[in-house]
Amino acid sequence: MNSNPPLPDSFDVVIVGSGAAGLYAALCLPSSLRIGLITKDKLKKGASDWAQGGISAAIAPDDSPVLHLEDTLKAGAGLCDRDAVQYLVENAVTSIRSLLEMGVEFDRHNND
Ligand SMILES: Cc1cc2nc3c(=O)[nH]c(=O)nc-3n(C[C@H](O)[C@H](O)[C@H](O)COP(=O)(O)OP(=O)(O)OC[C@H]3O[C@@H](n4cnc5c(N)ncnc54)[C@H](O)[C@@H]3O)c2cc1C
Structure with a gap:
């Protein structure tokens, strides 16, 4: 059984990628917009989760x-x-x- 909420029919903005760039872009957009964030794998998979230095x-x-x-x-x-x-x-x-x-x-x- 799928427990995920249903997706909206459309978005105002679609961001591709759930790394630091995609997440920050999403946070900087007006909250009035319907923002879709898609990624090719698990949310944390990408260079951003590996970065740990300066x-x-x-x-x-x-x-x-x-x-x-x-x-x-x-x-x-x-x-x-x-x-x-x-x-x-x-x-x-x-x-x-x-x-x-x-x-x-x-x-x-x-x-x-
Ligand atoms: C080992 C390592 C250590 C690092 N250390 C540092 C550091 O100390 N300091 C520093 O400033 N930087 C560091 N970096 C660099 C830093 O991690 C990256 O510059 C930064 O994370 C890039 O962010 P991003 O959101 O552009 O990419 P990512 O975090 O890689 O996100 C890319 C996203 O796009 C998605 N994606 C890719 N292709 C598709 C597709 N075809 N369809 C849908 N989704 C897709 C991925 O799934 C992912 O969610 C390090 C990088 C690595 C690998």
């Missing part, structure tokens, strides 16, 4: 987006799109704040 967000007072830009380009060994990395490091702090406001429980040092 985020290129300069949140410490002695940190800087320029350092994250250089570090990411070095680690990327020539494969990174510089403009994309620059956009990421310059906007990461705003995104982290937004995720905190949404209730994401990041690991913390000394409750900071």
Whole structure:
């Protein structure tokens, strides 16, 4: 027997993929929209569930987006799109704040 609720006949937006990008996109859309999120496998299957290291967000007072830009380009060994990395490091702090406001429980040092 199928215990899932019936799906709506239509959606305003359909997002493909249940990784961080798809979920964040869904959370950023107006709640008035009917949003469908589809994925090819289990909800948690994807790179987002494997990531467990750092985020290129300069949140410490002695940190800087320029350092994250250089570090990411070095680690990327020539494969990174510089403009994309620059956009990421310059906007990461705003995104982290937004995720905190949404209730994401990041690991913390000394409750900071
Ligand atoms: C081992 C590992 C460690 C990492 N560590 C870090 C880290 O420390 N810091 C960091 O910033 N980044 C890290 N990354 C990179 C980071 O995980 C990815 O950049 C990020 O998760 C990408 O998110 P995404 O939502 O675009 O993709 P994903 O999380 O991969 O989501 C893709 C989604 O699309 C779905 N999908 C794919 N094809 C189809 C299809 N044809 N039809 C329907 N659905 C489909 C998948 O099922 C999945 O739900 C790491 C990656 C890996 C693999």
